[in-house]
Amino acid sequence: MSILGRLGQGMRKSRESLSAMFPSMKADKLSDAQWADIEDGLIMADCGASLVMEWVEQAKKSKQPLHSLREQMVKTMKLEQPQMEASSGPFVLLVAGVNGTGKTTTIGKLANMYAAQGKKVLIGAADTFRAAAVEQLAVWVQRAGADMVRQGEGADPASVAFDTISRGIAKAYDVVIIDTAGRVQTDTGLMNELAKVHRVIRKALPDAPHEVWHVVDGGTGQNALMQVEKFREVVHTTGLIVTKLDGTGKGGILLQLCAKFQLPVRYVGVGESLEDLMPFDAEAYVESLLPEV
Ligand SMILES: Nc1nc2c(ncn2[C@@H]2O[C@H](COP(=O)(O)OP(=O)(O)OP(=O)(O)O)[C@@H](O)[C@H]2O)c(=O)[nH]1
Ligand SMILES: [Mg+2]
Numbered sequence: 001m002s003i004l005g006r007l008g009q010g011m012r013k014s015r016e017s018l019s020a021m022f023p024s025m026k027a028d029k030l031s032d033a034q035w036a037d038i039e040d041g042l043i044m045a046d047c048g049a050s051l052v053m054e055w056v057e058q059a060k061k062s063k064q065p066l067h068s069l070r071e072q073m074v075k076t077m078k079l080e081q082p083q084m085e086a087s088s089g090p091f092v093l094l095v096a097g098v099n100g101t102g103k104t105t106t107i108g109k110l111a112n113m114y115a116a117q118g119k120k121v122l123i124g125a126a127d128t129f130r131a132a133a134v135e136q137l138a139v140w141v142q143r144a145g146a147d148m149v150r151q152g153e154g155a156d157p158a159s160v161a162f163d164t165i166s167r168g169i170a171k172a173y174d175v176v177i178i179d180t181a182g183r184v185q186t187d188t189g190l191m192n193e194l195a196k197v198h199r200v201i202r203k204a205l206p207d208a209p210h211e212v213w214h215v216v217d218g219g220t221g222q223n224a225l226m227q228v229e230k231f232r233e234v235v236h237t238t239g240l241i242v243t244k245l246d247g248t249g250k251g252g253i254l255l256q257l258c259a260k261f262q263l264p265v266r267y268v269g270v271g272e273s274l275e276d277l278m279p280f281d282a283e284a285y286v287e288s289l290l291p292e293v
Contacts, residue, residue: 105243122173
């Protein structure tokens with residue numbers, strides 16, 4: 001299936017819940033009741049009430065109101081921010097987020113993608129919390145044809161990160177990705193640990209990490225806003241990855257995250273296999289979210 005096909009398939013739930021609320025996209029005149037239905041649909045998909053009100057207010061002024069609504073949604077997410085590159089040494093990516101959002105799976109998918117581009121990829125197992133976490137990562141790394149740096153269970157995650165980057169430099173890797181343990185943003189001890197990982201990465205390579213991607217579970221709802229805010233304070237997030245869009249009717253959360261933080265969504269996850277990761281495209285996303293009618 002094509003990339004767009006997979007996204008469309010993945011977003012089926014969000015789209016179906018919106019479908020019932022949407023009149024024909026070609027309609028040029030909508031009743032108040034129809035507008036109220038559209039607002040409800042978008043709010044239920046987690047686009048956020050204030051954002052929806054803003055779009056609708058603008059759309060009502062347009063001769064093609066639904067087209068205008070669609071354009072505004074695209075504009076909200078279309079943040080043209082080029083990815084940072086390494087000036088020398090490997091491109092270093094730090095991946096963080098709360099428990100179970102799909103960090104390790106996404107790293108497997110990313111490693112696979114970079115390897116397919118002919119890049120030499122090294123992964124640092126800085127989730128030293130559980131032995132099982134390292135084993136899970138090892139399976140992905142092997143599938144992707146990448147390499148991994150690990151230490152024993154309970155090792156200092158910052159030390160693993162430092163080792164990984166040193167090895168990445170010494171062995172001329174193109175890409176280094178650091179996996180981290182999931183942590184809730186309210187756990188100060190664990191957030192401090194993450195800050196230390198970030199600091200130590202800088203010590204290993206001064207312009208690293210080049211990118212810091214926060215992995216958000218697309219079904220999280222409003223709490224995602226708090227998560228992104230807190231993680232950004234600690235690790236200076238540069239981009240978002242939103243996963244599990246195949247299992248949620250709440251794909252609208254991306255729009256709120258983009259609007260509030262002006263952070264680009266780099267990739268979206270729409271399944272559990274290696275290919276189920278795609279570069280984010282605002283137009284394709286809105287297309288997959290809104291019903292076709
Ligand atoms: N349906 C679906 N499941 C996903 C996706 N991404 C990850 N998962 C599943 O989510 C679960 C958690 O994934 P992990 O990659 O272990 O998440 P994590 O963030 O590394 O978890 P911790 O390290 O424990 O914080 C696994 O069962 C994955 O298969 C996705 O895009 N779609
Ligand atoms: Mg993990």
